Amino acid sequence: MSAQPQTRAGAGEAFAAAFRERRGGLPGAGLAWLEGLREQALERFLAVGFPSPRDEDWRYTDVRVLARRLGVPSAGPGPVAEEAVRALAFEGLEAHRIVFVDGFLAPALCAVGPLPEGAAVGGLAEALARDPEALAPWLRLPEGADGLMALNLAFMTDGLHLRLDDGVVLDRPVHVIHLRSGAGASAHLRHVLVLGRGARATVIESVAAVSEAEAVDNQGTTVVLGEGAALDHYHVREAGPRLYHVGAAGVRQEAGSRYVSHDVTLGGRLTRSGIHVELAGEGAECVLNGLYVVGGRQQVDCHTRIEHRSAGAVSRELYKGVLDGRARGAFTGRVVVHPGAQRTDAEQANHNLLLSEDAEADSRPQLEIYADDVKCSHGSTVGELDETALFYLRSRALDEALARSLLIYAFASDVLERMALEPVRRQLERRLTERLLRPEEAEGVI
Amino acid sequence: MLLEIRNLHVSVEGKPILRGIDLAVAAGEVHAIMGPNGSGKSTLANVLAGREGYEVTGGEVLYRGRNLLEMPPEERAREGIFLAFQYPVEVPGVSNIYLLKAAVNAVRKHRGLPELDAMDFLKLVREKLRLVQMDEQFLYRSVNEGFSGGEKKRNEVLQMAVLEPTLGILDETDSGLDIDALRIVSEGVNSLRSPERAFLVVTHYQRLLNYIVPDRVHVLAGGRIIRSGDRTLALELEERGYGWLLDEAARGQAAGQAAS
Numbered sequence: 130m131s132a133q134p135q136t137r138a139g140a141g142e143a144f145a146a147a148f149r150e151r152r153g154g155l156p157g158a159g160l161a162w163l164e165g166l167r168e169q170a171l172e173r174f175l176a177v178g179f180p181s182p183r184d185e186d187w188r189y190t191d192v193r194v195l196a197r198r199l200g201v202p203s204a205g206p207g208p209v210a211e212e213a214v215r216a217l218a219f220e221g222l223e224a225h226r227i228v229f230v231d232g233f234l235a236p237a238l239c240a241v242g243p244l245p246e247g248a249a250v251g252g253l254a255e256a257l258a259r260d261p262e263a264l265a266p267w268l269r270l271p272e273g274a275d276g277l278m279a280l281n282l283a284f285m286t287d288g289l290h291l292r293l294d295d296g297v298v299l300d301r302p303v304h305v306i307h308l309r310s311g312a313g314a315s316a317h318l319r320h321v322l323v324l325g326r327g328a329r330a331t332v333i334e335s336v337a338a339v340s341e342a343e344a345v346d347n348q349g350t351t352v353v354l355g356e357g358a359a360l361d362h363y364h365v366r367e368a369g370p371r372l373y374h375v376g377a378a379g380v381r382q383e384a385g386s387r388y389v390s391h392d393v394t395l396g397g398r399l400t401r402s403g404i405h406v407e408l409a410g411e412g413a414e415c416v417l418n419g420l421y422v423v424g425g426r427q428q429v430d431c432h433t434r435i436e437h438r439s440a441g442a443v444s445r446e447l448y449k450g451v452l453d454g455r456a457r458g459a460f461t462g463r464v465v466v467h468p469g470a471q472r473t474d475a476e477q478a479n480h481n482l483l484l485s486e487d488a489e490a491d492s493r494p495q496l497e498i499y500a501d502d503v504k505c506s507h508g509s510t511v512g513e514l515d516e517t518a519l520f521y522l523r524s525r526a527l528d529e530a531l532a533r534s535l536l537i538y539a540f541a542s543d544v545l546e547r548m549a550l551e552p553v554r555r556q557l558e559r560r561l562t563e564r565l566l567r568p569e570e571a572e573g574v575i
Numbered sequence: 576m577l578l579e580i581r582n583l584h585v586s587v588e589g590k591p592i593l594r595g596i597d598l599a600v601a602a603g604e605v606h607a608i609m610g611p612n613g614s615g616k617s618t619l620a621n622v623l624a625g626r627e628g629y630e631v632t633g634g635e636v637l638y639r640g641r642n643l644l645e646m647p648p649e650e651r652a653r654e655g656i657f658l659a660f661q662y663p664v665e666v667p668g669v670s671n672i673y674l675l676k677a678a679v680n681a682v683r684k685h686r687g688l689p690e691l692d693a694m695d696f697l698k699l700v701r702e703k704l705r706l707v708q709m710d711e712q713f714l715y716r717s718v719n720e721g722f723s724g725g726e727k728k729r730n731e732v733l734q735m736a737v738l739e740p741t742l743g744i745l746d747e748t749d750s751g752l753d754i755d756a757l758r759i760v761s762e763g764v765n766s767l768r769s770p771e772r773a774f775l776v777v778t779h780y781q782r783l784l785n786y787i788v789p790d791r792v793h794v795l796a797g798g799r800i801i802r803s804g805d806r807t808l809a810l811e812l813e814e815r816g817y818g819w820l821l822d823e824a825a826r827g828q829a830a831g832q833a834a835s
């Protein structure tokens with residue numbers, strides 16, 4: 130107990146010193162509003178520190194372990210070979226490519242093709258240099274921001290900037306690659322995605338590491354969808370066993386807009402994925418799909434919060450977890466139906482498969498309803514493989530190992546099947562089959 | 576003898592279900608097992624296929640002279656035992672064609688045969704699909720998922736036809752089928768009949784036995800075979816029901832107990 134504030138104060142001191150030293154070189158330096166925001170954010174961090182394990186929202190993230198590793202931010206990117214980037218491409222996917230290394234844009238590794246009129250795809254730092262005022266509304270310290278979010282805003286070094294004017298459709302997806310090179314202790318990217326009325330885009334974010342060194346990602350994302358806009362947002366985390374990755378996304382949706390998220394975690398030592406959706410306009414729709422397939426000592430903590438603030442909005446949420454070894458997977462999904470959000474249609478489900486005695490799954494669906502004309506359902510299960518199905522497959526001459534693997538694959542691929550982007554879906558299906566099946570068994574399973 | 580069951584006792588959750596079954600099935604024969612609900616027919620079928628949760632408390636089962644009860648379910652399948660389930664299991668996410676191919680190749684491998692290539696496999700499956708009059712699209716659907724009751728039963732017979740077992744066990748494959756489906760399923764079974772193969776057909780109704788003509792009929796009640804006969808026994812049961820047989824069996828048992 131008594132040691133903790135000291136640790137925090139010590140960490141605080143180091144971050145405050147790093148801030149004094151770096152602030153002049155951070156993007157948007159010299160912009161009064163942004164400097165004000167950074168200072169305010171640092172103050173918040175110094176005041177609240179890292180989230181406490183006693184905090185309900187952080188109960189299932191090993192914050193102490195995370196905080197111990199979260200050193201002061203990288204001063205610049207380490208080296209990354211082009212092959213590492215190529216290895217993360219999705220076969221058959223033509224995409225604009227934006228690469229960040231240790232929290233910094235790596236222009237030499239990026240490849241952005243011709244864009245339609247009214248579209249901007251690039252780095253946040255660059256956008257801040259070009260037209261800072263356009264970004265001012267979207268860079269704010271949210272009320273009640275926790276220490277990690279505050280730290281992200283204080284130190285944000287760069288991030289994806291995607292802006293589509295009204296009616297602009299980005300045919301080609303944007304593939305954002307986050308790489309860690311082993312240099313530096315923490316990286317703080319902030320992504321801002323703003324889609325005007327009726328605009329459409331697809332963004333895939335890959336998280337990976339080219340080094341085995343311990344590293345912490347502390348990312349923040351702001352998504353703003355105008356009326357009738359649509360964003361398909363994929364997260365694919367395949368980092369090695371020493372990456373600690375925290376991501377917190379805030380999504381605001383105007384009337385008739387559609388946000389589809391596919392949140393997939395296969396790698397990383399610890400992953401905390403937070404998505405907070407505000408269904409602000411009538412008839413807005415969000416679809417949150419999630420899959421975590423982890424083992425060893427991996428930990429995944431998925432937090433979603435969907436706020437139905439207007440009438441006739443729809444939310445569909447399905448998260449599935451497969452936990453082996455001593456892995457821990459947690460899902461907390463809160464759906465809040467605010468007063469006046471009549472005709473809300475919300476479905477939520479979280480299902481977990483435990484493959485070992487030492488694996489653990491925690492599932493917390495939470496519904497808060499303050500309107501009367503609503504349709505809400507939620508379900509949550511933690512279980513083992515279906516013995517009846519296992520016997521059925523074995524009675525058809527399949528050996529037990531194959532029968533198990535097939536059932537695990539089928540359980541997980543149910544989430545992947547919902548992906549509209551075939552190259553991403555195929556690649557993830559291949560990854561799963563590679564993990565679960567021998568090559569000769571994998572043929573025809575997808 | 577292809578299958579020899581000797582004094583088999585089986586309990587489920589500590590409760591005796593099969594209480595001394597003796598049954599010998601020779602290659603080339605079809606045996607029908609009839610009996611009231613809850614008499615243990617499915618228990619017998621499942622024990623032969625190797626399902627967990629059944630405790631064999633006595634007796635033995637020899638399949639081709641080997642101790643069947645020692646083998647895991649997949650080995651029994653590879654050795655030629657096939658159970659058509661009373662309640663076929665839905666396996667979402669695993670396609671019918673994948674299961675069929677994996678099954679066929681597992682059996683072939685066990686027999687020292689090379690795997691079928693894609694062309695030969697498809698040819699085989701198409702031929703069997705015709706036999707059970709199933710549309711090819713069923714191959715690409717998840718195993719039994721969303722199939723109607725009749726489609727599930729036909730799918731079982733399709734699998735059986737593809738795997739060409741030595742001992743086919745059909746557990747109420749006829750229940751819930753209309754007359755056309757019944758005929759299709761029966762033809763599927765009859766086409767497999769051969770001097771090397773045998774079938775154990777569990778059914779409630781004599782109806783099926785008009786199509787699949789049995790060599791022997793056994794009545795299972797209270798975990799015992801209380802009467803065996805030729806196919807005329809099935810006709811008699813159809814006419815008179817099970818009551819008289821159960822009464823006779825009860826009297827026989829009482830007399831036996833009084834004598835001892």
Ligand SMILES: Nc1ncnc2c1ncn2[C@@H]1O[C@H](COP(=O)(O)OP(=O)(O)O)[C@@H](O)[C@H]1O
Nearest residue numbers: 587588592611612613614615616617618619628
């Ligand atoms: N898994 C099980 N758990 C508990 N009881 C069972 C189970 N399977 C069968 N039984 C019991 O065993 C008896 C025989 O069942 P079953 O073999 O299914 O009969 P049948 O197929 O002849 O209708 C019934 O009393 C049934 O309730």
Ligand SMILES: [Mg+2]
Nearest residue numbers: 616617661747
């Ligand atoms: Mg039965």
